[in-house]
Amino acid sequence: MTRVATDIGGTFTDLVALDGNGKLITLKSHTTPPNFENGVLNVIEESGLPANEIEMFLHGTTTIINALTERSGAKTALITTKGFRDILEIARCNRPDLFNLVFAKPRPFVPRYLRLEVTERVATDGSIVTELVEDDVLQCVEALKKEGVESIAICFINSYINDKHEMRALEIVKAAWPEVFVTASAEVTREWREYERTSTVVLNSYVMPIASSYLDRLDAGLQADGIFGRKYVMQSNGGSTTFELARRTPINLLESGPVAGVLGSAILGGMIGEENIISMDIGGTTAKCSLIDKGQANITTEYRIERTERYAGYPVMVPVIDIVEIGNGGGSIAHVDAAGSLRVGPNSAGAKPGPVAYGLGGTEPTTTDACLVTGRLSGEYFDNPVDLDLIRAAIEEKIAKPLGISCEQAALDIIRVAESNMVNALKLISVRRGYDPREFVMVAHGGGGPMHSAALARDLMAHRVIVPNSAAVFSAWGMLMTDIRHDWIRTHICPLETTPAAEINAIWSELKTKADERMHAEGLGDNEIQYQAVVDMRYQGQEHTVPVMTVDNWEDDTGLGLVESFHQRHEHFYTFRLDGTPVEIVNFHLIALGILDKPELAKIPVLEGEEITPIGERKVLYEDGIWRDTPVYFRPDLKAGFSAAGPLLVDEKTATTVVLPGQELMVDEYGNLIIETGVKRHESSK
């Protein structure tokens, strides 16, 4: 039996499959906008996998994020509480671009004339102040029909605590206009903050028609090709869901590709006995890093699309694996700024014209070009003949001359600046959140991960790097290993120490009822479902919360038992604790996992005394300014148990792994490359 994962990226659609013998098949094919499903069907066909053997199909897609960033979603309307239709336009009043006095704030996805109000009001304690006037909802429907609206979002004030009116309005709209797409905010999130919740439900409605039609076409295409196995799509929370459920809340699919890489890192860690992991994914335009603490990826609901340091972006308040992304990848452009400092990124040469090395007319030197000049990369794996003189000339003109240094030094400096940017991002997710990198290993993936991670890990003081067997298509590999997952987060503020267990269990049981219903809809039996409970807590008076794991069935003393855990977590994240200050719960978070059985991975042949010889040698310029003759191994030649001392390079078709002087390489039984960085490992104190 075979399972297949496909991940759509900007340029390529990746496929990773495991056949019945545990053999891994990886393949890339071109992405085919605007009909992305064709690229998926193509890559499956090219793989030659027999359709009738595919029992499970998993999918990551950029369709949703593209629809948002290209503004190609549906004509969407908003129905909200009387007095509040401008919440979406006022947003949070903030101006991140502090000194730009002609800034432009984000334009709402729903123009003012399509934001309609109905009479109703729920108070902060959930009580009804004003009953919903149902006729108002019907009048909205009539008005929106006239305007030719395709999709509707409903969000009422305080619906996070009581969603009765919202759900009733949803029923009325569905009954009065069965063809229209419609979502109520409570279907997407039950967290407080009306602007964020409104934005989230609006964006969900905005992409619903596109998501629905895309999933329909993909489903039809797969069936036409004779693939009738179970079909899942990857969500931003690191779990998957069926096509059917994904159609209702497609906003959950936003970051499906990138999070799969993080999830894959966690799973790989589990296989080889590492539970503290930093996932480092370096692609063409960006580097994405994320931290896994004791096997758990951090989940956030503070995600925003299009946010930059100078632009507020649009909030999407659904669970997303917390990823820090910076504009530094292989295609990032190096330049000397007005003050005479060398900068790399965030602008990228993209796929076209790409780095100078692609020979497609690119004239701006990039990190990839610098890797070629310093010998880290070999031109022989490129699709085109690489003209090194052209690259040197570009670096000479744009970087070396303005800085008054040699071309080789300039190339090395581009790499140093790029890696320094990445280290700053890595510190953001580790040291700055109270984690000691010496307790972590780095999983390096994406096309550029294997190239830079040995240096990054050393500078960050992580002791070990793992370059997985399928590093360049690792997101698809992660999908292959996924479980079904849904999250329910409910804002309900109550004191930790004094709230009766019964009140708390009432919330857990309500969430569990919803969770059971959803998981059954996923086709799971009770014995296949696992629950995890988390409470987001804070010191009374604070705003931001700290998550603490708990159980979903509280005893009388469970709350008291969590007080110390909270103090410790707070101190861990923020360096201090306030003993004696009351602690309160803000959110109840129930995670439901539908455990899918994991395929067994095949092991690679073990080294039995034979010698593995390098396929050649390259001159590489290292950070100390010294050129060293460096042996080059070919990854398919390597066997389990092989080890060698750096400096060395491991080439494969889609990536090159750099091992620095003083570091050690080992190959494990699954074919993962393990680099000991020379940093001493610290065991976690806990």
Place this chain on the structure above:
Amino acid sequence: MKAANRCQFFQHADAGRQTGNPVADIDKVTLDICKDALIAVGNEVFHAFARTSMSPIIYETLDYASGIADAEGNLLTQGNGACGFIGLISPLIKELISMHGIENMHPGDVFIINDPYIGGGSHLSDIGMAMPVFYGDRLIAFVGNKAHWGDIGGMAPGSFTTDSTEVFQEGLCFSGLKLVEKGKLNPQLAGIIKSNTRFPEAAHGDMWGQIASLRTGERRLNELADKYGVETLLLSMKRLLDQGEQLARERLKSFPKGTWEAEEFMDDDGYGNPVNIKVKVTITDDEFIADFSGSSPQVKSPINTGSSSLEAAVKVVYMSILNPELDVNDGVFRPMKVISEPGSVLECERPAPTSCYFESMIYATDTVWHALAPAFPEALGAGHMLSVCSVVMSGQHHLNDQQFLIVEPTGGGWGASLGKDGEVGQFCVGDGETYNVPVEMAERRYGIMIDEYSLNTDGAGSGQFRGGSGAVRIYRAMADGQLFTASFGRNKFPAWGLAGGADGSYNYFEIFRADGTKEGPFGIVARVVLNKGDYVRMVTCTGGGYGNALLRPVSAVISDVKNGYITLEQAETDYGVILDDELNFVEASAARIQAQAEQNTV
């Protein structure tokens, strides 16, 4: 590992020498890498504090700033939430250096300072703290921060009020004291704070939040010195300041040269007398001078500003025309000069009250902005809502009987600019990365219900580019005996139009009693009692328009009416666009036809 790292950098330095590189001992890229790491530390210290604060004014409004300065107190990097705090960290540190002398500073010391009349001062509510950073026994830098505490005592809940007449009514004043000595908290000082604030837990939490973030900065700077070597770190600081200055001077050279003047009137001094703010801005090849001579003397109401905040007020506009994306450091500000007269409303002296210092401070920003707008149309648009429109409200929560305190700004309309309509419902220029308190949080935390939060679509600020709408916010008291204080400046003089655009409107609020009677409109009140069912309707102004309204495209006018930003009547009277009830274009007014014709001949 650390040793190996440093060794590599020394090798690098040697390589630089061998190639005859003119750059000193350490290569520029290493300095840049170190410099970026320094800026990253600045960001970290800034964000760490917001996340632990106990006061909504800090964690939502981000009414605070933090920064790193070199051993002489020159600002290297600053994280701002509030734009008006720009550059306030370094005068604060320099004040402490001159007051105590560095020989009396030790590792682990933390100083506290909030005196409005000396370096880094604003109003008493903004508590400044600073810590010297030592590497071994060598002073290498300072870290500092400044944050608005919810309450530091004084005559009114929330400390800052609109009717104080001297500083002694506004809370505790710390003129540069040692709060922590060699790592040990001074219990006497902490005790004074505790006994003099209405919300001791919040004050205690914010005090520790500020100290913790300074200590994080201290630790990170030491890590940088460990990693790159202390000499590299110090050189990178110098490079950062020099580069800032160089960028500023290059931009300055490209500016139009000359002198621009403007004068504006603040609403009044609280006792019916006009208060003027006057500025003469001179730009030369290497200087930017803002001279406020001739502005009103200090007044009896708490709208006076000290000289540090006045300087910050000018820095905002200076940055906006220079390049808003520049990193903020003292190198950038080297060419800038501010002149004011001691004893004036912009350089007030003890014991002038300063609770609402931001009113005159932002008027100073606005006056410089107004003076320069015609010369810098790509950077400066028409006038905006200007005032913080601050609200302080206190009372008992109707659900849990706990005391609550609201201290918050109110968003309003911004002016239009060349090529762009004004922004709607934004906080004033003195705020920045400042967040409103969500309705759902406000209702939970405070004893109020919010009946409306919408745009003020009064249609003012017509122009080829339209001024952005202000906002309407209605707070209803849910219990008796709540106290409402507010300072809505720009309640007499509207947001100014530019390049032929119309003026915007005014900020005001009205109080509606449960029995139906109405009081107001008001601009400024202190501690008005609201009982259950009474409500305040706060309205902020629409920004000024840019360019002749008769030149606004018909399609844009139709869209404005359809979206309710302007009325059908305003389409006709202000824009000369006559539409039928279905919003179809009927005809253009004679004035519009003439304006279009004139435009075409130009």
